[in-house]
Amino acid sequence: MHTIWKGSISFGLVNIPIKLHAATEDKDIKLRSLHKECHTPIKYEKICPICEKELAMDEIVKGYEIAKGKFVILEDSELEELKKASEEKAVEIIDFIKMEEIDPIYFNRSYYMSPNEGGLKAYGLLRKALLESNKVGLAKIVMRSKEQLAVLRVFENTLVMETIHYPDEVRKAADVPNVPLENEVTQKEIDTAIMLIDQLTTDFKPEKYTDDYRTQLMNLIESKRTGKELVTPKAKDRTVNVTDLMAALQASIDRTKPVQDKKPPAKRKRSTAAKKAQ
Template sequence: MHTVWKGAISFGLVHVPVKMFTATEDKDISMKYIHNKCGTPLNYVRTCQHCEQAVEWEEISRGYEYEPGRFVLFSKEEMDSLSEASKEIKILDFVDLTEIDPIYFQKTYYLAPNETGTNAYSLLMEAMRQSGKIGIAKVSIRSKSSLAAIRVMEGCIVMETIFYPDEIRAIKQVPNLPENPAVNDKELLMAKMLIEQLSTPFEPEKYKDDYREKVMHLIEQKVAGEEIHIRPEQPAANVIDLMAALQASLEATKPVKLPADEAAPAKPRAKRSTAKNKGAGTGS
């Protein structure tokens, strides 16, 4: 793994020297834009509209447009000085993981002890494991300040960068949300039954990227010179009756016995003979 950051975790006066590694990798299939006329890959060129020429990276500064057409400029050294001010993952608080909504999580990193930090690393990891708490920290990575959640995963300290609260858009901005949601009791019961039927322990290894597999198969076909046949688009099912959709979904999964009061009406049975019913009590 490639080290992306070096520094230390600090909590109180304790410093744990660590190295940071990216925990995830992008599996997207990379494709280039090609000029159809000649088959040449296209390049992205940084062009100055005023000078009408390509610009090299060493001639570029960062700028903030504080009003239309007017910028304040920052050199690379000025921007780097802000992130270099602290090579520290400073834990501010310890909280329960269940208190953090998943909307806050961004990217995951593995933290490994530096050559001199094994003992302190093990101490922090075991203390967090036994307490059941995770740390909320501040960190600067690649010129960006971020909050982070520090937790233990399979014998490794893991850091999840998380959004600041003002980076989360308010739910009230979402259009067309029902103000006073009302649901049918029978439909609700069936929906809960369907959820129960589909409930299972989370096993990430059983999920796969079907789209990526299809793209790779298509690439292999084209490399082999095979003719590609495009499957016609299937019309979407137009299910209007919500109860019918729920019933069909339940039938498509394992059968479940409905409660007596919610079960479908039974077919009428043939009347028993009077002789058999003689002597039977009647209920009210």
């Protein structure tokens, strides 16, 4: 499993060398945007709308908008210095709390923690202490130039770090529009709803839940692939140097080869409206 971060867990005078590994993965199917005419992938360029030119990375700076159209410029060196001052490569446990005190809305991402060299015994000690105390550790960590709150807990005999949002990052539920203040339902309706909930109540078995949309999309992609419904971008003509002559000749030969097994385009049926027009 790929290591994405190395550091240590510290609580009191205990220091545990650890490695972080992503506990989850994004399995979204990535679809590229293509030019409809030639099927070439679209480029997303950084263009200044005033100067009307594409910008190189060294022509771009970071800024914070303090008012409409007014920015404070932050140099990369200033941001790097601030990052180094904050980043100690440590997961510092500041409190121990009960897991049920944290609402799930605060949770962000999950990471597995494995012991680094010399950390086996201390790793096992923290794991055992968390299990027997029925507590989780509330910690701070700097990752990706951001200080984050995190929860350390045990999952299937492995320490897991869950990053959580700060309170000011969670929007207020009171700001959600059109939420009724009182229940305008009868007791009979409530009893019926509870009866339905009881009938649908079961043990949570995550393996029985699947992403049906992703499965159907992959089936569609596979059916198009096996049916040879494939497209390729048009080759861009380039001026060829003398040193690339053999490559250019071979490429020209390849481009002029007849396409095999190409089915003629199906004739389009004339619409009823068109027949009536005649």
